[in-house]
Amino acid sequence: MVRFRYLVLLLAAALLPGRLHPAESTTLTVLATTDLHGFIQPYDYFTRQPAERGLAKIATLIRRERAANPDALLVDCGDTIQGSPLASLYYSYFRAGRLPLGLAPPKPPFAGDPMMLAMNALGYDAMVLGNHEFNFGLRALQMARNQANFPWLSANTSVEPGAAVTPFEPYLVKNAGGIKVAILGVTTTAIPLWEKQEHYAGYRFNDGVMAAREAMARLKRDHRPDLVIAAVHGGLDRDLKTGERRPQSIAGENMAYQIATEVEGIHAVVFGHSHQEVAGHKLPNGVLLCQPRQWGMSLGRMDFRLERGPEGGWKVTSSSSRLIPVNAGIAADQQILSLTAGYHQATERYLDTPVAEARASLDGGFARIEDSPLVDAIHAVQLHYTGADVSFTALFNPRVKVPQGPVTARALAALYIYDNELYVIQGTGAMVRRALENAARYFLTCPQPDCAVGPLVNSKVMGFNYDMAQGVSYELDLRQPEGQRVRDLRWKGKPLADDQPLSIALNNYRAAGSAGYEMFREAPVLSRSTQTVRDLMVEYYIERKALPERADNNWRIVPEQAVETLRKENFR
Numbered sequence: 001m002v003r004f005r006y007l008v009l010l011l012a013a014a015l016l017p018g019r020l021h022p023a024e025s026t027t028l029t030v031l032a033t034t035d036l037h038g039f040i041q042p043y044d045y046f047t048r049q050p051a052e053r054g055l056a057k058i059a060t061l062i063r064r065e066r067a068a069n070p071d072a073l074l075v076d077c078g079d080t081i082q083g084s085p086l087a088s089l090y091y092s093y094f095r096a097g098r099l100p101l102g103l104a105p106p107k108p109p110f111a112g113d114p115m116m117l118a119m120n121a122l123g124y125d126a127m128v129l130g131n132h133e134f135n136f137g138l139r140a141l142q143m144a145r146n147q148a149n150f151p152w153l154s155a156n157t158s159v160e161p162g163a164a165v166t167p168f169e170p171y172l173v174k175n176a177g178g179i180k181v182a183i184l185g186v187t188t189t190a191i192p193l194w195e196k197q198e199h200y201a202g203y204r205f206n207d208g209v210m211a212a213r214e215a216m217a218r219l220k221r222d223h224r225p226d227l228v229i230a231a232v233h234g235g236l237d238r239d240l241k242t243g244e245r246r247p248q249s250i251a252g253e254n255m256a257y258q259i260a261t262e263v264e265g266i267h268a269v270v271f272g273h274s275h276q277e278v279a280g281h282k283l284p285n286g287v288l289l290c291q292p293r294q295w296g297m298s299l300g301r302m303d304f305r306l307e308r309g310p311e312g313g314w315k316v317t318s319s320s321s322r323l324i325p326v327n328a329g330i331a332a333d334q335q336i337l338s339l340t341a342g343y344h345q346a347t348e349r350y351l352d353t354p355v356a357e358a359r360a361s362l363d364g365g366f367a368r369i370e371d372s373p374l375v376d377a378i379h380a381v382q383l384h385y386t387g388a389d390v391s392f393t394a395l396f397n398p399r400v401k402v403p404q405g406p407v408t409a410r411a412l413a414a415l416y417i418y419d420n421e422l423y424v425i426q427g428t429g430a431m432v433r434r435a436l437e438n439a440a441r442y443f444l445t446c447p448q449p450d451c452a453v454g455p456l457v458n459s460k461v462m463g464f465n466y467d468m469a470q471g472v473s474y475e476l477d478l479r480q481p482e483g484q485r486v487r488d489l490r491w492k493g494k495p496l497a498d499d500q501p502l503s504i505a506l507n508n509y510r511a512a513g514s515a516g517y518e519m520f521r522e523a524p525v526l527s528r529s530t531q532t533v534r535d536l537m538v539e540y541y542i543e544r545k546a547l548p549e550r551a552d553n554n555w556r557i558v559p560e561q562a563v564e565t566l567r568k569e570n571f572r
Contacts, residue, residue, distance in 0.1 A: 024308040025317070028179050029072040030229060031065055031301055033058060034272025035294035036076065037083025037132070040118055040340050042332050045085040045351060046397070046414035055118050056340075057326045058296040059333035062122055065301065065324075071177035074123060077272035078130025078187065078233035081115050081144050083295075085413050086340070086347045090114055091136040092535070094143070099346065100538070101353050101409070106342035113144040114343045118336045120149045126172045128185040129154040130233040130273065134199045135419050142166065153185025153231065156211030163202030170215040173223045179306060179314055182225035184215050184266070186259060188234040188273055189252035193512035193521070196421070196528055208234060208255040212263045220265065226314035227304055230266050232256045235274025235291070240281050246460075250514060260287040267316050268302055280321035290321040298323040351410035356541035360549045362402040364415075367395045368442070368466055369566045371551035374400065374415060378533070379470035380548065381540045386424045386527065388505035389491070390432055390471035396464045407547060412537045420507035422529035422536065430498035431519050432472060433486055438516040440476050440485045442466035443557075443566075451478055451562035457569050465515035467506075472496060473554040478562045487558070507533060 036055055044051040066072050081087060090110060093099050111117060119127070129152050133141050145152050145166070155170035171184040189205040212230060219225055235254040238245045246254075256271040260283055268288040277298065278291040292300035302321040306314040364374050375395050382391040400414045442461045447453055456478060475487040489496045503526060513521030529536065541547065557563050 026177060026179065026306055028176055028181065028227065028304045028306065029065065029069040029301060031062060031072055031074045031299060032077060032270045032290065032292055033296065033299060034077035034292050035079045035275055036115065036296050037079055037294065038081060038087025038115055039084045039295045040086060040114060040336065041344050045347065046410065052326045052328060053295045053297045055296050056332035056336040057330045058299050059122055059336045060330050061299045061324050063333065073125045073174065073176055073181060075125055075183055075231050075270065076119065076127040077231050077270060078128040079132040079272065080127060080130060081113055082132040082135045082419055085351060086114060086343050088419055089347050089350055090343055091140055094140055095136065100350060103349055106346050110343065112147045114340045116144050116147040117339050121335055121339060124150045125174060126150050126183045126185065127152050128231045128233045129157060129168055129187045131188050131191045131194060134191060134195050137199050138165065138201065153183065154187040155184055155215040156186050156189065156206040156208045158204045158206055160202050160204055165202035171219060173225060179227055180223065180225045182219050182223060182228045184212060184228060184230045186212050186230060186232045186234065190250045190512065193250065194508055208252060209258045209262050212259050216263055216265045226306060227316055228266050230259050230269045232259060232269055232271040233273050234271060235276060260289060261285060267304065268319060270300055270302065277323060279323045288319045288321055292323055296326065298325045351408060351413060353409050354406045355409055355412065355538055356407040356544065357546045358402045358404050358407050359546055361404045362547065364395055364398045364400040366567060367398060368463060369557055369563055371553045371555055373548040373551050375468055376470065376548045376551050378416060381533065381537045382422060382505040383470065384540060385422060385529065385536055386505040388424050388503040390469055390502050390504045392435060392467045392469050392504065392506040392510060394464050394467050398463065402547065407541065409538055412541065413534060416534045416537055419532050420509060422533050423506055423508055423511040424526040425504050425511055425520060425523040426526055427502050427504040427523050428498065429496040429500035429502060431523065432469065432496065432502060433489055434519045435467065435517055436469060436474060436486045437483050439467045441482055441516065443478050445481055446478050446562060449479060451559055451565055454565045454569055456562060456566050467510065468555060470554060475555065476557050478557060479559065
C-alpha cells in the first residue's frame with residue numbers, strides 16, 4: 001500500500017506543470033537606435049571624409065542580428081529626421097519647393113523623407129517622437145510620419161481639445177516568437193521651451209512618468225504583455241555610478257531614470273536624447289537601462305530570457321544588453337545607399353557651392369580659450385540680422401578649419417552644425433554677467449595660483465555649452481571660484497551696470513535656458529528668425545564676400561599662464 005501511494009504521488013507530480021521537467025524557455029532580442037539625426041551615409045559632410053556612423057552601416061548590423069534572431073524587434077528612440085546636412089537640405093527643399101542657391105533637385109526628384117525610406121526598408125517596428133522632429137514644423141512632421149510603415153509613439157504627448165492634429169499612440173503591442181511584447185514611448189517635455197509655438201501647436205507634453213504609469217495600467221488591463229520596454233526620448237538626470245544629480249537640467253527633460261524606478265511593470269528602458277552611451281546597467285529593482293550612441297555609431301541589443309509559467313504565460317527571468325559599435329570593418333548596406341543616393345548627391349552639390357573668401361587660414365582648435373575670427377563670424381551674423389546689443393554663441397565644432405581661399409557652404413555648415421533658429425530676448429547687464437559665469441563653468445579653478453598646472457577643463461560641462469559673448473568686453477579669471485570669474489565686464493567702453501537694459505541675440509536652445517542658462521528662460525522674446533542661423537550665415541557671407549580675418553579680442557582668459565596650460569589639454 002505504501003509503495004502504491006508513492007507511485008501515485010510520483011505520477012501526479014509528473015503531470016503537474018513545471019514539476020520534475022525543465023521549464024520551457026526562450027530568448028527574445030530587441031534592437032535599438034537613437035538620435036540618428038538624419039545621418040545615413042558613412043560620411044562626414046564637413047570634412048568630406050569617410051565616417052564610422054550612419055544608418056547605412058547600422059543597417060548591416062541590423063540585418064546580421066535579425067538573420068540570427070528572426071523575431072528580433074527594432075525600435076528607434078527619436079530625434080530621427082533632423083540634424084545632418086542631408087536632412088536639412090531635404091527639408092529646406094520641402095518647405096520652399098526648391099533647393100538653396102538656385103541648385104536643381106536630383107532626377108528623379110526626392111521621394112520623401114530619406115530617413116523614413118531607409119527605416120521602412122529595414123523594417124523598424126516603432127519609433128519614439130523626439131523633440132527635433134518638430135524643428136521643421138508640423139507639416140513636415142506629419143508628412144514624415146505618414147510615410148513611415150511603423151508607428152511613432154509618445155504616451156505623454158496629447159492633443160489639445162479641438163486641435164486638428166493627429167494623436168500619437170502610447171504604445172505598440174506585438175507578438176514576437178510567441179512572446180507578447182509592449183513598446184511604450186515617452187518624449188521629453190521641454191519641447192515648448194525650444195520650439196516656436198506654431199511648430200507644436202495642438203500638442204501638449206505631459207509628465208512622462210505619470211503618462212508611463214497610466215499607459216502601464218492600460219497595458220495590464222487590456223493586453224497583459226509578457227515583456228514591457230519603455231523607449232524614452234529623454235536621458236538620465238544623474239550619474240549612475242555615484243547617484244549624483246546633474247545640475248541645470250530642465251524639469252521633465254531627462255526622465256529615463258524616474259520611469260525605470262517609479263513605473264512598476266517595466267522590464268527595460270532604452271533611451272536617447274542626451275548623446276551619451278549606456279551599454280547595460282541593471283538597477284536594484286531589476287530594470288535594465290541601455291542607450292546606444294547617437295548618429296548611428298552603435299546599435300543597442302537587449303536580450304531577455306523568459307520562462308513559461310504554470311498557467312501558460314511567460315515571465316522574464318533575466319536580461320542583459322550591449323552596444324555593437326560601427327567600425328571600419330562594417331560595410332554599408334547597398335540598398336540603403338541606393339535609396340538615398342539622390343539626396344546625398346544633392347547635398348554634396350549644395351555644400352560645394354562657393355559663398356565667400358577667407359583671406360587668412362582659420363582654425364577652431366583654440367577658439368574656446370582665446371577669441372577667434374571663426375566665433376566672431378557667427379556673432380557678426382547674429383548681430384546683423386537682429387540689431388541686438390549683445391550676441392551669445394558657442395563654438396560647436398572646434399575641429400573646423402577654413403583654409404585661405406574660397407569658402408563653401410560646407411565650411412559654414414561645419415562651423416555651425418545645428419539647425420538652430422535665432423532669437424532676440426530683452427535682458428539686462430546682470431543677465432549677461434550671470435550667463436558668462438555659467439559659461440565659465442567649462443573651466444576649473446586653477447589648482448595653483450599661477451595656473452601652471454592642469455587640468456583646467458571641466459569634463460562635466462560639454463564644450464558646446466560654453467558660450468562666448470560679443471558686444472561686451474570681459475575677462476575670465478580662472479584663479480577665482482565658480483560664480484566669481486567675470487572681471488572688467490564693459491559695454492560701449494564703460495563698466496556694465498546690472499540694471500542696464502540690453503537686447504540679446506542667441507539661439508532658441510539658449511533662450512529656453514538649457515545647460516544652466518536659466519537666466520534667459522523667462523526673458524521676453526522680442527523676435528524669432530524664420531531661417532536657421534546657418535542659412536543666415538550663407539546669406540550674409542554671400543553678400544559680404546569675405547569672412548573676418550582676425551578676432552577683435554573683446555574677451556580673454558587670465559592669467560596668461562592659464563591659456564598656456566589649456567593649450568596643452570585635449571579640449572576639442
